[in-house]
Amino acid sequence: MVEVWWVWQVGVRVLERVFQLRQQGTSVKTEVVAGLTTFLTMSYIIFVQPAVLSGSMFGLDTGIDFGAVTTATCLAAALASAIMGLYARYPIAQAPGMGQNFFFVFSILPVAAATGHPEPWRAALGVIFVSGVLFLALSLFGLRERLIEAVSPSMKAALAAGIGVFIAFIGLQNGGLIVKDPATAVALNPAFTSPDLLIFFLGLGLSAVLYVRKVRGALLWAMATALVASLALHAALPALGSDLGAGSMLMTRFTPARELFATPPSILPTLLRMDILAALTVELLPLVLLVLFMDLFDTLGTLVAVSQSAGLMRDGKLPRIKRALLSDAVGTVGGACLGTSTVTSYIESVTGVEQGGRTGLVSVVVAILFLVALPFTPVIAMVGSYPPITAPALVIVGALMMRGITRVQWDDATEAIPAFLTFVCIPLTFSIADGLALGLIAYPVLKIAAGRHRELNRSQVVLAVVLAAYFLFLRANVG
Numbered sequence: 110m111v112e113v114w115w116v117w118q119v120g121v122r123v124l125e126r127v128f129q130l131r132q133q134g135t136s137v138k139t140e141v142v143a144g145l146t147t148f149l150t151m152s153y154i155i156f157v158q159p160a161v162l163s164g165s166m167f168g169l170d171t172g173i174d175f176g177a178v179t180t181a182t183c184l185a186a187a188l189a190s191a192i193m194g195l196y197a198r199y200p201i202a203q204a205p206g207m208g209q210n211f212f213f214v215f216s217i218l219p220v221a222a223a224t225g226h227p228e229p230w231r232a233a234l235g236v237i238f239v240s241g242v243l244f245l246a247l248s249l250f251g252l253r254e255r256l257i258e259a260v261s262p263s264m265k266a267a268l269a270a271g272i273g274v275f276i277a278f279i280g281l282q283n284g285g286l287i288v289k290d291p292a293t294a295v296a297l298n299p300a301f302t303s304p305d306l307l308i309f310f311l312g313l314g315l316s317a318v319l320y321v322r323k324v325r326g327a328l329l330w331a332m333a334t335a336l337v338a339s340l341a342l343h344a345a346l347p348a349l350g351s352d353l354g355a356g357s358m359l360m361t362r363f364t365p366a367r368e369l370f371a372t373p374p375s376i377l378p379t380l381l382r383m384d385i386l387a388a389l390t391v392e393l394l395p396l397v398l399l400v401l402f403m404d405l406f407d408t409l410g411t412l413v414a415v416s417q418s419a420g421l422m423r424d425g426k427l428p429r430i431k432r433a434l435l436s437d438a439v440g441t442v443g444g445a446c447l448g449t450s451t452v453t454s455y456i457e458s459v460t461g462v463e464q465g466g467r468t469g470l471v472s473v474v475v476a477i478l479f480l481v482a483l484p485f486t487p488v489i490a491m492v493g494s495y496p497p498i499t500a501p502a503l504v505i506v507g508a509l510m511m512r513g514i515t516r517v518q519w520d521d522a523t524e525a526i527p528a529f530l531t532f533v534c535i536p537l538t539f540s541i542a543d544g545l546a547l548g549l550i551a552y553p554v555l556k557i558a559a560g561r562h563r564e565l566n567r568s569q570v571v572l573a574v575v576l577a578a579y580f581l582f583l584r585a586n587v588g
Contacts, residue, residue, distance in 0.1 A: 124470060128198065133467040140200075143466025144474025147202050149326025150457040151475075153502045154204050155482055156332065158182040160493035161210045162230075162450060166283055167496075168362075171218060172230045173448070176374025179489050181447035184376070187479040189440025189452045194472030197432035201415050201458045202475040203440050207506050208272040208541065209403055209451035211279065213237070216542035217396050224392045226384070234379070234445050235388030240400040241441030241451070247405075248434040260569075264548055265406050266516040267528035271535035271544055277507025278536050284309030284500035304342045305497050308335050312501035320505060325460065328502045335498045336491070339363055363495040366487035373483040379448020395579040398572075399542050404451050408437045410513075411454035419462040456509075523559050527552040546576040 121137050130136055159178040160166035186204035193201055217236050221229035260268075281287040282295075285305035290296035300306060312335035319327035343363050388397060416427055427433070433454075440452035461471050492498050514532070518524040531548030535541050553573045556565050 128468040128470045130468060130470070135465055135467045137470070139465040140468060140470040141474055143200065143461035143464040144202075144471045145478070146325050146464045147200075147455075147458050147461030147466070147471060148475045148478040149329055150460045151202060151204060151455045152326070152478075152482065153328045153332060153499070153506075154186070154207065155179070155182060155479075156489055156492045157207070157499050157502060158205050158210055158449065159489065160496070160499060161214060163493075164214065165493055166499065167214075167279075171214060172228060174374075174378035175490065175493065176486065177376050177378040177380075177448055179486050180373050180376045180483065181379055181444070181449040183373075183479045183483050185440060185444035185447050185449050185452050187476040188443050189436060190472045190476040190479065192439055193433065193436040193454070194469030194476065196469075197429050197436045198469035199412070199416070199421070199429070199433055200419060200461055200466040200468060200471035201411065201433070201454050202461070202472050203437065203452055203454050204479070205444060205449045206404075206407060206451055206453035206455075207276060207503075208269075208407070208510070209400070209453065211272070211276060212400065212403065212541040213450040216540045217393070217400075219540075220392060220396060220542075221387065224387075224390065226387055228384070231382050231384040232387035232393060234383035234448065235385045236393055236397050236400060237451055238383045238385060238442060238445035239388045240397045240404065241438055241445055243397070243401050244404055244441060245435065245438035247401075248431060248438050260402060260406070260549070261524060261552065263517040263521075263524040263528040264531060264552060265410075266513040267531040267548065268403070268406065268535075268545055269410070270511050270514040271532040272541055273507040273510025274532070275507070275536040275539075275541065276510070277504045280500040280503025280507060282500075283496035283503065284313070285497060304346065308339050308342070308495075309497040309500055311335055311338055312498060313504055316501045316505050328505060331501060332492065332498055335501070336488075339495055339498060340365055364491060366491040368487050370484045371487050373486055376447060381446055382448060383445050395546075395576060396542055398575070399545060400451060402545070403541070404437065404441060404453055407453045408434060411456050411458070415454075415456070415458045415462055419467055421467070523552075523555040523561060526555060546580065549573055550577050550580075 124137050124140075125131060128140070130140065157166075159175045159182060162171060162173050162178045163175040164171040164173070165175060182205055186202070189203035193199055193203055213233055217233040218229045221232035221236075224232075226232045278287070285298055285300075285303065286309060287295050288298045298306065312331050315334055316328055316331035319330055324330065343365060387393065412427055412430065412433055421428070437452065437454055444450070444452040458471075461475075517528045527548040530551050531544050533544075534547050535544030538544055549569075550573045553562075553565050553570050556562060
């Protein structure tokens with residue numbers, strides 16, 4: 110016991126010195142609790158990410174191995190969070206981003222497939238890899254400011270909100286509440302007592318209640334409850350002689366796990382399988398640019414929000430911002446090599462800050478917990494097999510992404526119309542890339558039409574011309 114106590118005390122002192130805990134007014138215990146809190150609030154990505162990239166969430170096959178993505182997701186999150194904690198020393202966790210994963214499936218994959226690539230998912234991983242390398246270069250050479258200036262604050266806010274609506278819409282579809290209709294495209298599912306909708310409503314209601322009550326890991330606990338209810342229904346329906354019916358087709362895909370723990374799935378099916386040359390073709394390069402924009406804005410927005418909450422801003426500026434951006438860029442490059450979509454900073458890190466987290470030790474704790482989650486892959490696969498379990502998390506996350514829509518300058522038509530186009534076209538075209546591109550093209554056109562061309566910078570005009578050419582000459586041929 111004496112030896113254990115001595116080792117613990119030495120470890121605490123090392124951590125205090127490395128992370129300067131006393132100077133930041135925190136302790137090892139506080140940082141560990143904050144790290145656990147952050148992990149619980151963002152751990153839903155472990156279940157959602159493989160279901161999205163593999164296509165199992167949508168009943169399609171993207172060609173990406175579910176198990177490999179599960180392992181890649183945990184490893185990429187652990188790598189990026191550890192770099193953020195040890196190098197940038199921020200209490201900000203990282204993982205494959207919500208929004209970017211849907212962009213991967215619904216924007217990059219279709220274009221890659223239309224170009225005739227035999228394995229579109231490899232080309233898509235190549236797009237993520239190249240965008241990460243460009244992000245790395247921008248961070249190293251200080252060119253990120255020019256790229257940021259190419260998109261107005263209104264457009265940035267509309268992009269986040271549009272992605273939020275898109276994700277929520279997919280969540281409502283996956284939960285079975287919204288169904289296809291030949292007359293109106295979509296309609297409300299009238300089968301409110303079907304097992305699918307019962308599970309979805311349970312998860313959504315519990316997620317919302319726990320979230321407004323500020324319960325740590327609200328989405329995770331709601332998914333766990335929905336999982337237990339799904340197991341009970343799956344066992345009870347055959348015993349009752351009940352027919353699942355047309356309103357409950359999703360329940361037929363539910364596959365209970367035979368074990369709780371297992372050796373983590375091999376990462377070899379996706380490891381270093383990205384096709385970089387395919388990403389450098391004229392058809393996919395515009396998507397590389399759009400991925401870069403999304404990652405940059407997402408990361409900067411999260412850094413500012415979390416740093417403000419933690420009181421880490423100095424004279425309105427972020428110290429060590431270059432290191433933080435480098436952490437994000439390395440995470441994206443590493444994630445693409447492992448076999449997952451863009452890695453970014455998570456706004457859920459604010460929950461850890463609210464628990465007192467102030468240093469990079471929070472991120473290191475999160476990294477360790479992502480590695481600890483790897484043996485639970487049978488449970489992850491079980492959750493991923495039944496979309497109504499994860500669908501409520503998509504709806505809640507989508508709702509939270511709407512918070513920035515108030516930052517659009519609605520009283521200025523040259524700002525409001527492009528922002529609205531972006532916001533509404535993302536879900537209606539089922540493509541984040543198309544929605545963002547349409548807004549970016551409209552922005553300089555309206556500024557020039559209003560005689561306000563002096564408000565534009567060269568980057569905005571060049572970007573609009575490139576995207577317009579993409580639609581006119583490339584997208585028409587590949588879409």
